[in-house]
Amino acid sequence: MAQSSEILELFTQWDRIMHKMAAIEESPFDFGTGDLLTRSEVHTLMAIGKKPGSNVTDLARFFDITKSAVSQMVNKLLQKKLVEKYHNEDNDKEICLRLSSRGRIAFLGHEQFHLKTHARIEQRLREMTDEEFRFLQEFFRVIEETADESLGVSR
Numbered sequence: 803m804a805q806s807s808e809i810l811e812l813f814t815q816w817d818r819i820m821h822k823m824a825a826i827e828e829s830p831f832d833f834g835t836g837d838l839l840t841r842s843e844v845h846t847l848m849a850i851g852k853k854p855g856s857n858v859t860d861l862a863r864f865f866d867i868t869k870s871a872v873s874q875m876v877n878k879l880l881q882k883k884l885v886e887k888y889h890n891e892d893n894d895k896e897i898c899l900r901l902s903s904r905g906r907i908a909f910l911g912h913e914q915f916h917l918k919t920h921a922r923i924e925q926r927l928r929e930m931t932d933e934e935f936r937f938l939q940e941f942f943r944v945i946e947e948t949a950d951e952s953l954g955v956s957r
Contacts, residue, residue, distance in 0.1 A: 833911030835904045837882045844912055846875045847901070850885055851909040854900040857890075861899075884908055 804812075830838035839847065849864055850856055858876060862869045876899065879885040884905035890896035901909055927935065950956070 831915070833908040833915060835882075835884065835908045835911070837884065837904075837908065839882075839908065842875055843878055843882075844908070846872070847879060847884055847905060847908055848912060850879075850899050851901050851905065855890075855898045857896060857898050879905070 827841050830840050831844070832838055833844065845865075846861065849861055853860070856864075858869050858872045861872045861876070865872065876885065880887065882904075883902055885899050886902050886905075887897050887899060890898050927938075930938070
């Protein structure tokens, strides 16, 4: 059975990990175009890349944010020449979005970033015994449940 000092060290390690993950989330990254993209910018870019032809309304619904917020983000991506606007062939009033060639580079760079990160973690997970892996699954379940309780989310 774990001692109080060992449990305290585990919480301390968890806090360090959470701070590092927050720093990663807040840090802009270059995904191959020379542009530093924020988390919001890259997620908008990824949404457009996964569903070309989306418009501001579609993205606002997808992210559950205002059209104004999406427009601001799209304008940043337009300035960086990562997305392009075009008129819908069926409705000339509707303006749609797609990735530019530079946007595709950033899109693929972001996907590669995740693939590499996940591959490193997956390699370590495959080295675990079934019992260790099941414990890790349970540990994450408890962490997520505790986070949901803190946020007032019911499951």
